Amino acid sequence: MPTPFTHLAIAQRMLGDAAIPAAHRDLLIAHRGAFYLGQVAADGHELSAAKREDTHFYNYTTPIxxxxxxxMMDRNPSLWDRHDEPFRAFLAGYIAHLGVDEHWLTAMLAPFFAERPDWADRYERFLMLHIILIHMDERDHAAVTSAHLFPAGDTAHQLGAAxxxxxxxxxxxxxxxxxxxVVYRQIKPxxxxxxxxxxxxxVKKTPADLRYILDTPNEINRRLWAFVPREYWMQTEREMYAFARDQMxxxxxxxR
Structure with a gap:
């Protein structure tokens, strides 16, 4: 699934998205540290001694x-009863995260990486899934650590203060x-x-192995982009963002 840096880049984009009602954006901006934490929180399940399905509310073996x-809200109806602004900003980010993962699973992971035995064996598809996620991750790490609506370093500062x-x-x-x-230490100045x-x-590789694939056009083109059209991937990212925004x-x- 998309990494924390991709989720944070989406969060940054949402803060300036005019399609989000102004009152909602004002809330998210005022409490953006909580919003950022919400955008990455679900992936930290192990630090709360929880399983992935306990924080994402689906699993990979059962259709959504x-x-x-x-x-999540049906199982935890008390979440509807909290109205303090930092909490609402946090939960808005959490819901956006779940929306991103839901769309990525149904539009990209399932049809291209789980259900494509004609492409390659299971291990190769699993490896290429990680390659595309790292490709996005590195692009988005650069975005998250750069200036956007706020100066460079603001995202890290706000996240660290949540x-x-x-x-x-x-x-x-x-x-x-x-x-x-954990996320803060990777995006601080x-x-x-x-x-x-x-x-x-x-994926049973070394970081150097992954770096080679990512930095070698012939490798990534032959093993990934020949089977996952770039245009479809870019369209999926656009639709994933809009879907998550609308759920939030x-x-x-x-x-309700």
């Missing part, structure tokens, strides 16, 4: 029949803070991305 954020206060019944405040710190170090063992707006509008 209801938006995961709706499942202060969860009993925000989720299925993740601990300590776990949320610790996960925020003197930070370094750890993506290759984290993902390489998952539905929550902020109070659409």
């Amino acid at each position: 029949t209801e938006h995961p954020w709706r499942v 202060a969860p206060a009993n925000w989720l019944p299925f993740m601990t405040d300590h776990g949320l803070r610790e996960w925020g710190a 003197d930070g370094r991305s750890e993506t290759l170090d984290i993902l390489a063992p998952r 707006i539905a929550y902020l509008d109070g659409a």
Whole structure:
């Protein structure tokens, strides 16, 4: 699934998106540290001793029949009762994250990487899934650490200052803070991305192996882009953003 840097780049874009009602954007901007933490929180499940499906509200083996954020709210109806602004900004980010992952799963991961035995064996498809995610991750790490609506360094500063206060019944405040710190140290002014170090063992490669594929046009073109059309990937990213934005707006509008 898209990495924390991709989720944060989406969060930055949302802060300036005129398609989001002004009152909602004002809320997110005023409490953008909480919003940023919400955008990455679900992936820190291990630091709250939770399973992935406990924080994402779907699993890879069962088709999604209801938006995961709706499942989350149905299972935890008390989330509707919190109205303090930092919490609402946080939960808006969390819902956007779930929307991004839902769309990526249904539009990209399932049809191109899970259900394409004609392309390559399962391992090669799994490896190329990570290559496309790292390709996005490196682009978005650069965006997150650069100036946008706010000066360079603001995203890291705001994320580092987020202060969860009993925000989720299925993740601990300590776990949320610790996960925020993991992301913060990689985007602060003197930070370094750890993506290759984290993902390489998952695909039984070294960081240098992944770096070679990413930096060798013939390799990435032959093994990835020949089977995943770039135009479709770019379209998927556009639609993924719009889908996540609309799910978030539905929550902020109070659409139960």
